[in-house]
Amino acid sequence: MGSFRLDGKRALVTGASRGIGRACAIAMAAAGADVTLVARSQPDLDALVSSIRHQGFAARALALDVTDSAAVKRELAAAGPFDLLFNNAGVNRPKPFLEMDEETLDWLLDVNVRSAYIVAQAVAKGMVAQGTGGAIVNMSSQMGVVGGVGRSVYCATKHAIEGMTKAMALELAEYEIRVNSVGPTFIETPMTAAAFGDPRRRADILARIPLGRPGRVSDVCGAVIFLSSPAASLITGTLLLVDGGWTAQ
Template identity: 45%
Template sequence: MEINFCGRRALVTGAGKGIGRETAKALRKTGAEVVALSRSYEDLESLARECPGVQTICVDLADWSATEKALSSIGPVDILVNNAAVAILQPFLAVTEEAFDRSFAVNVKAVLHVSQIVVHQMIERGVPGAIVNVSSQASQCALLDHSVYCSTKGALDMVTKVMALELGPKKIRVNSVNPTVVMTEMGRVGWSDPQKSKPMLNRIPLGRFAEVEDVVHSILFLLSDKSSMITGSCLPVDGGFLAC
Protein backbone atom coordinates (compact mmCIF):
# COMPACT_ATOMS: atom_id res chain seq x y z
CA MET A 1 0.00 0.00 0.00
CA GLU A 2 1.76 3.11 -1.22
CA ILE A 3 1.21 6.34 0.69
CA ASN A 4 2.01 9.62 -1.00
CA PHE A 5 1.88 13.08 0.55
CA CYS A 6 3.15 15.06 -2.44
CA GLY A 7 1.67 18.55 -2.47
CA ARG A 8 0.83 18.49 1.23
CA ARG A 9 2.42 20.44 4.06
CA ALA A 10 2.90 18.79 7.45
CA LEU A 11 3.66 20.10 10.94
CA VAL A 12 5.19 17.66 13.43
CA THR A 13 5.68 18.66 17.07
CA GLY A 14 8.25 17.00 19.28
CA ALA A 15 10.24 16.34 16.11
CA GLY A 16 13.69 16.47 17.67
CA LYS A 17 13.87 12.87 18.81
CA GLY A 18 12.20 9.47 18.68
CA ILE A 19 8.76 9.06 17.13
CA GLY A 20 8.46 12.71 16.10
CA ARG A 21 11.81 12.79 14.37
CA GLU A 22 11.18 9.57 12.45
CA THR A 23 7.68 10.74 11.53
CA ALA A 24 9.07 13.98 10.11
CA LYS A 25 11.63 12.04 8.06
CA ALA A 26 9.02 9.56 6.83
CA LEU A 27 6.65 12.34 5.77
CA ARG A 28 9.46 14.04 3.90
CA LYS A 29 10.34 10.76 2.19
CA THR A 30 6.74 10.34 1.02
CA GLY A 31 6.71 13.76 -0.60
CA ALA A 32 5.37 16.13 2.05
CA GLU A 33 6.80 19.53 2.82
CA VAL A 34 7.63 19.24 6.53
CA VAL A 35 7.81 21.75 9.36
CA ALA A 36 9.51 20.22 12.41
CA LEU A 37 8.97 21.74 15.84
CA SER A 38 11.03 21.05 18.97
CA ARG A 39 12.25 22.91 22.03
CA SER A 40 15.79 21.64 21.37
CA TYR A 41 17.72 23.75 18.87
CA GLU A 42 20.49 21.16 18.65
CA ASP A 43 18.05 18.38 17.73
CA LEU A 44 16.49 20.54 15.03
CA GLU A 45 19.90 21.39 13.60
CA SER A 46 20.85 17.73 13.33
CA LEU A 47 17.46 16.86 11.81
CA ALA A 48 17.89 19.56 9.18
CA ARG A 49 21.31 18.16 8.30
CA GLU A 50 20.00 14.61 8.15
CA CYS A 51 16.85 15.48 6.22
CA PRO A 52 17.48 18.46 3.90
CA GLY A 53 14.45 20.56 3.12
CA VAL A 54 12.80 20.26 6.51
CA GLN A 55 11.80 23.63 7.95
CA THR A 56 12.42 23.95 11.70
CA ILE A 57 10.79 25.90 14.52
CA CYS A 58 12.28 26.00 18.03
CA VAL A 59 9.77 26.73 20.80
CA ASP A 60 8.65 25.35 24.15
CA LEU A 61 5.00 24.41 23.65
CA ALA A 62 4.32 24.85 27.36
CA ASP A 63 4.63 28.60 26.72
CA TRP A 64 1.27 29.59 25.21
CA SER A 65 2.27 33.07 24.00
CA ALA A 66 5.63 31.91 22.58
CA THR A 67 3.83 29.15 20.68
CA GLU A 68 1.29 31.63 19.33
CA LYS A 69 4.11 33.87 18.12
CA ALA A 70 6.17 31.02 16.64
CA LEU A 71 3.24 29.63 14.65
CA SER A 72 1.64 32.94 13.67
CA SER A 73 3.28 32.93 10.25
CA ILE A 74 3.69 29.21 9.72
CA GLY A 75 1.67 29.22 6.52
CA PRO A 76 -0.67 26.52 5.23
CA VAL A 77 -0.69 23.13 6.98
CA ASP A 78 -2.63 20.13 5.67
CA ILE A 79 -1.32 17.50 8.10
CA LEU A 80 -0.62 17.82 11.82
CA VAL A 81 1.09 15.34 14.14
CA ASN A 82 0.86 16.34 17.80
CA ASN A 83 3.71 14.26 19.18
CA ALA A 84 5.40 16.50 21.77
CA ALA A 85 5.02 15.18 25.30
CA VAL A 86 6.73 14.89 28.65
CA ALA A 87 6.72 11.91 30.99
CA ILE A 88 7.41 12.93 34.58
CA LEU A 89 6.93 9.77 36.64
CA GLN A 90 6.19 10.08 40.34
CA PRO A 91 4.32 7.94 42.87
CA PHE A 92 0.82 9.29 43.48
CA LEU A 93 1.63 10.52 47.00
CA ALA A 94 4.73 12.31 45.74
CA VAL A 95 3.23 14.15 42.74
CA THR A 96 4.34 17.78 42.69
CA GLU A 97 2.44 20.78 41.44
CA GLU A 98 5.27 21.56 39.02
CA ALA A 99 5.15 18.07 37.49
CA PHE A 100 1.36 18.18 37.23
CA ASP A 101 1.25 21.61 35.61
CA ARG A 102 4.05 20.98 33.10
CA SER A 103 2.65 17.57 32.12
CA PHE A 104 -0.81 18.95 31.34
CA ALA A 105 0.65 22.07 29.72
CA VAL A 106 2.62 20.03 27.17
CA ASN A 107 0.60 16.81 26.82
CA VAL A 108 -2.89 18.34 26.65
CA LYS A 109 -3.03 22.14 26.53
CA ALA A 110 -0.36 22.44 23.83
CA VAL A 111 -2.15 19.88 21.66
CA LEU A 112 -5.34 21.90 21.90
CA HIS A 113 -3.53 25.17 21.21
CA VAL A 114 -1.44 24.00 18.24
CA SER A 115 -4.48 22.28 16.77
CA GLN A 116 -6.56 25.44 17.10
CA ILE A 117 -3.96 27.46 15.21
CA VAL A 118 -3.67 24.88 12.43
CA VAL A 119 -7.39 24.17 12.14
CA HIS A 120 -8.33 27.85 11.94
CA GLN A 121 -6.23 28.25 8.80
CA MET A 122 -7.49 24.92 7.36
CA ILE A 123 -11.05 26.22 7.69
CA GLU A 124 -10.12 29.63 6.25
CA ARG A 125 -8.57 27.88 3.24
CA GLY A 126 -11.57 25.56 2.89
CA VAL A 127 -9.40 22.45 2.65
CA PRO A 128 -9.72 19.01 4.28
CA GLY A 129 -7.11 18.02 6.84
CA ALA A 130 -5.81 15.17 8.96
CA ILE A 131 -4.53 15.28 12.52
CA VAL A 132 -2.93 12.50 14.57
CA ASN A 133 -2.34 12.91 18.29
CA VAL A 134 0.30 10.62 19.79
CA SER A 135 -1.27 9.19 22.93
CA SER A 136 -0.39 6.01 24.84
CA GLN A 137 -1.70 2.73 26.18
CA ALA A 138 -1.37 4.57 29.49
CA SER A 139 -4.55 6.46 28.59
CA GLN A 140 -6.56 3.29 29.20
CA CYS A 141 -4.54 1.33 31.74
CA ALA A 142 -3.28 2.33 35.18
CA LEU A 143 0.48 2.04 35.60
CA LEU A 144 2.54 2.46 38.76
CA ASP A 145 4.00 5.96 39.21
CA HIS A 146 2.08 7.17 36.14
CA SER A 147 -0.88 8.91 37.79
CA VAL A 148 -0.22 12.25 36.07
CA TYR A 149 1.01 10.79 32.77
CA CYS A 150 -1.96 8.41 32.53
CA SER A 151 -4.29 11.30 33.28
CA THR A 152 -2.83 13.49 30.54
CA LYS A 153 -3.12 10.73 27.95
CA GLY A 154 -6.68 9.93 29.03
CA ALA A 155 -7.50 13.60 28.57
CA LEU A 156 -5.76 13.58 25.19
CA ASP A 157 -7.91 10.68 23.97
CA MET A 158 -11.05 12.59 24.86
CA VAL A 159 -9.74 15.77 23.23
CA THR A 160 -9.14 13.65 20.11
CA LYS A 161 -12.74 12.40 20.10
CA VAL A 162 -14.27 15.83 20.65
CA MET A 163 -12.07 17.33 17.94
CA ALA A 164 -13.24 14.58 15.57
CA LEU A 165 -16.87 15.28 16.45
CA GLU A 166 -16.64 19.03 15.95
CA LEU A 167 -14.25 19.11 12.99
CA GLY A 168 -15.72 16.25 10.95
CA PRO A 169 -18.23 18.54 9.22
CA LYS A 170 -15.24 20.63 8.11
CA LYS A 171 -13.69 17.51 6.50
CA ILE A 172 -10.91 17.45 9.09
CA ARG A 173 -10.18 14.00 10.51
CA VAL A 174 -8.66 13.54 13.98
CA ASN A 175 -7.32 10.29 15.42
CA SER A 176 -4.77 9.13 17.96
CA VAL A 177 -2.21 6.35 18.11
CA ASN A 178 -1.77 4.67 21.49
CA PRO A 179 1.55 2.84 21.65
CA THR A 180 2.95 0.56 24.29
CA VAL A 181 6.59 1.04 25.34
CA VAL A 182 8.46 2.16 22.22
CA MET A 183 12.10 1.32 21.58
CA THR A 184 13.33 4.84 21.01
CA GLU A 185 16.85 5.60 22.19
CA MET A 186 15.39 6.63 25.54
CA GLY A 187 13.07 3.61 25.60
CA ARG A 188 15.96 1.19 25.13
CA VAL A 189 17.80 2.74 28.05
CA GLY A 190 14.74 2.83 30.31
CA TRP A 191 13.59 -0.73 29.58
CA SER A 192 16.89 -2.57 29.16
CA ASP A 193 16.73 -4.10 32.63
CA PRO A 194 14.98 -7.51 32.33
CA GLN A 195 13.62 -7.19 35.87
CA LYS A 196 11.72 -4.09 34.78
CA SER A 197 10.79 -5.17 31.25
CA LYS A 198 9.72 -8.77 31.91
CA PRO A 199 6.46 -7.99 33.79
CA MET A 200 5.40 -5.58 31.04
CA LEU A 201 6.37 -7.94 28.23
CA ASN A 202 4.39 -10.71 29.94
CA ARG A 203 1.26 -8.56 29.44
CA ILE A 204 1.87 -8.11 25.69
CA PRO A 205 0.55 -11.07 23.65
CA LEU A 206 3.03 -10.42 20.82
CA GLY A 207 5.84 -10.63 23.35
CA ARG A 208 7.77 -7.52 22.36
CA PHE A 209 7.80 -3.76 22.71
CA ALA A 210 7.02 -1.51 19.74
CA GLU A 211 9.73 -0.30 17.41
CA VAL A 212 9.59 3.34 16.31
CA GLU A 213 8.60 2.34 12.78
CA ASP A 214 5.55 0.46 14.12
CA VAL A 215 4.20 3.76 15.42
CA VAL A 216 5.32 5.83 12.43
CA HIS A 217 3.60 3.48 9.96
CA SER A 218 0.37 3.77 11.96
CA ILE A 219 0.61 7.55 11.98
CA LEU A 220 1.16 7.70 8.23
CA PHE A 221 -1.83 5.44 7.61
CA LEU A 222 -4.14 7.60 9.73
CA LEU A 223 -2.90 10.76 8.01
CA SER A 224 -3.37 9.30 4.54
CA ASP A 225 -6.38 9.00 2.27
CA LYS A 226 -6.22 5.23 2.89
CA SER A 227 -8.02 5.95 6.18
CA SER A 228 -10.49 8.48 4.77
CA MET A 229 -13.44 7.00 6.73
CA ILE A 230 -11.59 6.84 10.05
CA THR A 231 -11.94 9.65 12.57
CA GLY A 232 -12.28 9.79 16.35
CA SER A 233 -10.37 6.52 16.77
CA CYS A 234 -7.69 5.72 19.34
CA LEU A 235 -5.57 3.09 17.61
CA PRO A 236 -3.65 0.75 19.94
CA VAL A 237 -0.13 0.03 18.74
CA ASP A 238 0.52 -2.20 21.69
CA GLY A 239 0.94 -5.81 20.62
CA GLY A 240 -2.38 -6.65 22.27
CA PHE A 241 -1.60 -5.12 25.69
CA LEU A 242 -5.04 -3.50 26.01
CA ALA A 243 -6.81 -6.68 24.87
CA CYS A 244 -5.77 -8.51 28.04
Protein backbone atom coordinates in the same frame (compact mmCIF):
# COMPACT_ATOMS: atom_id res chain seq x y z
CA MET B 1 -8.84 2.92 -2.28
CA GLY B 2 -7.23 6.22 -1.24
CA SER B 3 -3.50 6.59 -1.44
CA PHE B 4 -1.19 6.01 1.51
CA ARG B 5 1.03 8.83 0.17
CA LEU B 6 1.20 12.36 1.55
CA ASP B 7 2.42 14.08 -1.63
CA GLY B 8 1.76 17.81 -1.83
CA LYS B 9 0.82 18.07 1.85
CA ARG B 10 2.39 20.42 4.36
CA ALA B 11 2.83 18.68 7.72
CA LEU B 12 3.66 20.00 11.17
CA VAL B 13 5.33 17.52 13.53
CA THR B 14 5.88 18.47 17.18
CA GLY B 15 8.42 16.71 19.36
CA ALA B 16 10.40 16.07 16.19
CA SER B 17 13.90 16.34 17.63
CA ARG B 18 14.12 12.74 18.84
CA GLY B 19 12.22 9.53 19.50
CA ILE B 20 8.89 8.83 17.86
CA GLY B 21 8.46 12.34 16.46
CA ARG B 22 11.82 12.25 14.73
CA ALA B 23 11.13 8.86 13.11
CA CYS B 24 7.64 9.86 12.01
CA ALA B 25 8.89 13.17 10.58
CA ILE B 26 11.38 11.27 8.42
CA ALA B 27 8.69 8.78 7.36
CA MET B 28 6.17 11.52 6.54
CA ALA B 29 8.78 13.34 4.45
CA ALA B 30 9.59 10.08 2.63
CA ALA B 31 5.85 9.63 2.02
CA GLY B 32 5.86 12.96 0.18
CA ALA B 33 5.00 15.59 2.80
CA ASP B 34 6.86 18.85 3.25
CA VAL B 35 7.52 18.65 7.00
CA THR B 36 7.97 21.47 9.50
CA LEU B 37 9.73 20.18 12.60
CA VAL B 38 9.00 21.58 16.07
CA ALA B 39 10.94 21.04 19.29
CA ARG B 40 13.06 23.21 21.59
CA SER B 41 16.46 21.92 20.48
CA GLN B 42 17.55 23.94 17.44
CA PRO B 43 20.75 21.89 16.84
CA ASP B 44 18.81 18.61 16.81
CA LEU B 45 16.23 20.06 14.43
CA ASP B 46 18.89 21.49 12.13
CA ALA B 47 20.65 18.12 11.96
CA LEU B 48 17.37 16.37 11.15
CA VAL B 49 16.46 18.91 8.45
CA SER B 50 19.87 18.35 6.82
CA SER B 51 19.44 14.60 6.95
CA ILE B 52 15.92 14.70 5.43
CA ARG B 53 16.99 17.11 2.69
CA HIS B 54 20.03 14.95 1.98
CA GLN B 55 17.61 12.10 1.21
CA GLY B 56 15.87 14.36 -1.32
CA PHE B 57 12.83 15.25 0.76
CA ALA B 58 11.47 18.58 2.06
CA ALA B 59 11.86 19.78 5.66
CA ARG B 60 12.31 22.93 7.71
CA ALA B 61 12.94 23.58 11.39
CA LEU B 62 10.83 25.67 13.75
CA ALA B 63 12.41 25.79 17.21
CA LEU B 64 9.60 26.35 19.68
CA ASP B 65 8.64 25.56 23.26
CA VAL B 66 5.08 24.29 22.91
CA THR B 67 4.24 25.48 26.43
CA ASP B 68 4.74 29.10 25.29
CA SER B 69 1.23 29.56 23.94
CA ALA B 70 1.82 33.11 22.68
CA ALA B 71 4.82 31.95 20.65
CA VAL B 72 2.93 28.88 19.41
CA LYS B 73 0.04 30.99 18.11
CA ARG B 74 2.36 33.58 16.55
CA GLU B 75 4.83 31.15 14.97
CA LEU B 76 2.28 28.63 13.68
CA ALA B 77 0.18 31.39 12.12
CA ALA B 78 3.31 32.63 10.34
CA ALA B 79 4.59 29.19 9.30
CA GLY B 80 1.21 27.72 8.27
CA PRO B 81 -1.20 26.82 6.94
CA PHE B 82 -0.66 23.09 7.25
CA ASP B 83 -2.62 20.16 5.83
CA LEU B 84 -1.41 17.65 8.41
CA LEU B 85 -0.49 17.76 12.10
CA PHE B 86 1.26 15.07 14.10
CA ASN B 87 0.69 16.51 17.58
CA ASN B 88 3.34 14.43 19.31
CA ALA B 89 5.39 16.48 21.82
CA GLY B 90 5.00 14.97 25.27
CA VAL B 91 6.77 14.20 28.53
CA ASN B 92 6.60 11.81 31.45
CA ARG B 93 8.08 11.58 34.92
CA PRO B 94 6.78 8.36 36.50
CA LYS B 95 6.06 8.59 40.23
CA PRO B 96 3.80 6.73 42.65
CA PHE B 97 0.40 8.41 43.08
CA LEU B 98 0.90 8.99 46.80
CA GLU B 99 4.24 10.72 46.16
CA MET B 100 3.21 12.84 43.19
CA ASP B 101 4.23 16.50 43.55
CA GLU B 102 2.43 19.52 42.14
CA GLU B 103 5.37 20.61 39.99
CA THR B 104 5.32 17.30 38.08
CA LEU B 105 1.52 17.34 37.94
CA ASP B 106 1.48 20.85 36.41
CA TRP B 107 4.36 20.10 34.01
CA LEU B 108 2.73 17.00 32.54
CA LEU B 109 -0.68 18.65 32.27
CA ASP B 110 0.95 21.69 30.65
CA VAL B 111 2.99 19.85 27.99
CA ASN B 112 0.79 16.82 27.32
CA VAL B 113 -2.65 18.42 27.45
CA ARG B 114 -2.67 22.22 27.44
CA SER B 115 0.09 22.59 24.83
CA ALA B 116 -1.29 19.80 22.64
CA TYR B 117 -4.65 21.59 22.73
CA ILE B 118 -3.19 25.01 21.83
CA VAL B 119 -1.06 23.55 19.01
CA ALA B 120 -4.06 21.66 17.58
CA GLN B 121 -6.27 24.74 17.80
CA ALA B 122 -3.67 26.95 16.08
CA VAL B 123 -3.15 24.44 13.26
CA ALA B 124 -6.89 23.76 12.86
CA LYS B 125 -7.61 27.49 12.52
CA GLY B 126 -5.16 27.61 9.62
CA MET B 127 -6.76 24.52 8.05
CA VAL B 128 -10.24 26.04 8.32
CA ALA B 129 -9.05 29.33 6.80
CA GLN B 130 -7.33 27.45 3.98
CA GLY B 131 -10.57 25.55 3.29
CA THR B 132 -9.05 22.34 1.94
CA GLY B 133 -9.57 20.02 4.91
CA GLY B 134 -6.81 18.28 6.79
CA ALA B 135 -5.82 15.48 9.13
CA ILE B 136 -4.66 15.71 12.72
CA VAL B 137 -3.08 12.83 14.62
CA ASN B 138 -2.82 13.41 18.36
CA MET B 139 -0.23 11.38 20.26
CA SER B 140 -1.97 9.32 22.89
CA SER B 141 -0.70 6.06 24.40
CA GLN B 142 -2.00 2.71 25.54
CA MET B 143 -2.09 4.68 28.82
CA GLY B 144 -4.97 6.63 27.24
CA VAL B 145 -7.02 3.45 27.60
CA VAL B 146 -5.67 1.60 30.64
CA GLY B 147 -3.94 2.52 33.88
CA GLY B 148 -0.26 2.11 34.65
CA VAL B 149 1.58 1.88 37.96
CA GLY B 150 3.52 5.10 38.63
CA ARG B 151 1.67 6.77 35.77
CA SER B 152 -1.36 8.41 37.35
CA VAL B 153 -0.69 11.85 35.85
CA TYR B 154 0.58 10.49 32.53
CA CYS B 155 -2.56 8.33 32.25
CA ALA B 156 -4.72 11.36 33.10
CA THR B 157 -3.05 13.34 30.30
CA LYS B 158 -3.43 10.61 27.71
CA HIS B 159 -7.05 9.91 28.67
CA ALA B 160 -7.55 13.67 28.20
CA ILE B 161 -6.07 13.40 24.70
CA GLU B 162 -8.68 10.74 23.93
CA GLY B 163 -11.55 13.03 24.95
CA MET B 164 -10.06 15.97 23.12
CA THR B 165 -9.61 13.89 19.95
CA LYS B 166 -13.23 12.78 19.88
CA ALA B 167 -14.63 16.27 20.52
CA MET B 168 -12.30 17.84 17.94
CA ALA B 169 -13.36 15.20 15.40
CA LEU B 170 -17.01 16.13 15.89
CA GLU B 171 -16.44 19.88 15.62
CA LEU B 172 -14.00 19.81 12.71
CA ALA B 173 -15.82 17.25 10.54
CA GLU B 174 -17.76 19.97 8.74
CA TYR B 175 -14.43 21.37 7.53
CA GLU B 176 -13.29 17.93 6.33
CA ILE B 177 -10.63 17.89 8.99
CA ARG B 178 -10.18 14.39 10.43
CA VAL B 179 -8.86 13.98 13.97
CA ASN B 180 -7.52 10.69 15.32
CA SER B 181 -5.02 9.47 17.87
CA VAL B 182 -2.33 6.80 18.02
CA GLY B 183 -1.72 4.74 21.14
CA PRO B 184 1.66 3.05 21.31
CA THR B 185 2.83 0.60 23.94
CA PHE B 186 6.31 1.06 25.44
CA ILE B 187 8.53 2.17 22.55
CA GLU B 188 12.32 2.30 22.85
CA THR B 189 13.10 6.05 22.90
CA PRO B 190 14.96 8.40 25.25
CA MET B 191 11.68 8.69 27.23
CA THR B 192 11.67 4.99 28.11
CA ALA B 193 15.43 4.44 28.34
CA ALA B 194 15.36 4.22 32.14
CA ALA B 195 12.53 1.66 32.17
CA PHE B 196 14.09 -0.53 29.47
CA GLY B 197 17.53 -0.12 31.08
CA ASP B 198 16.35 -1.84 34.27
CA PRO B 199 16.34 -5.62 33.53
CA ARG B 200 13.45 -6.38 35.89
CA ARG B 201 11.34 -3.54 34.55
CA ARG B 202 12.15 -4.55 30.96
CA ALA B 203 11.06 -8.13 31.67
CA ASP B 204 7.82 -6.87 33.30
CA ILE B 205 7.04 -4.74 30.24
CA LEU B 206 7.78 -7.52 27.74
CA ALA B 207 5.65 -9.97 29.73
CA ARG B 208 2.67 -7.70 29.10
CA ILE B 209 3.23 -7.34 25.34
CA PRO B 210 1.82 -10.51 23.71
CA LEU B 211 3.90 -9.93 20.57
CA GLY B 212 6.88 -10.27 22.91
CA ARG B 213 9.14 -7.40 21.93
CA PRO B 214 9.57 -3.73 22.76
CA GLY B 215 8.00 -1.24 20.40
CA ARG B 216 10.27 0.46 17.90
CA VAL B 217 9.81 4.01 16.67
CA SER B 218 9.25 2.55 13.19
CA ASP B 219 6.21 0.66 14.53
CA VAL B 220 4.43 3.97 15.09
CA CYS B 221 5.27 5.53 11.71
CA GLY B 222 2.91 3.38 9.65
CA ALA B 223 -0.03 4.18 11.91
CA VAL B 224 0.65 7.92 11.75
CA ILE B 225 1.07 7.92 7.97
CA PHE B 226 -2.07 5.82 7.47
CA LEU B 227 -4.22 8.11 9.64
CA SER B 228 -2.77 11.18 7.87
CA SER B 229 -3.34 9.79 4.38
CA PRO B 230 -6.28 9.61 1.97
CA ALA B 231 -6.44 5.86 2.73
CA ALA B 232 -8.05 6.86 6.05
CA SER B 233 -10.48 9.34 4.51
CA LEU B 234 -13.55 8.07 6.44
CA ILE B 235 -11.70 7.57 9.73
CA THR B 236 -12.12 10.24 12.38
CA GLY B 237 -12.51 10.39 16.15
CA THR B 238 -10.81 7.07 16.74
CA LEU B 239 -7.73 5.65 18.43
CA LEU B 240 -5.33 3.36 16.58
CA LEU B 241 -3.47 1.30 19.19
CA VAL B 242 0.07 0.18 18.35
CA ASP B 243 0.43 -1.86 21.51
CA GLY B 244 1.54 -5.36 20.55
CA GLY B 245 -1.66 -6.64 22.17
CA TRP B 246 -1.13 -5.04 25.63
CA THR B 247 -4.74 -3.85 25.94
CA ALA B 248 -6.25 -7.01 24.44
CA GLN B 249 -5.71 -8.90 27.69
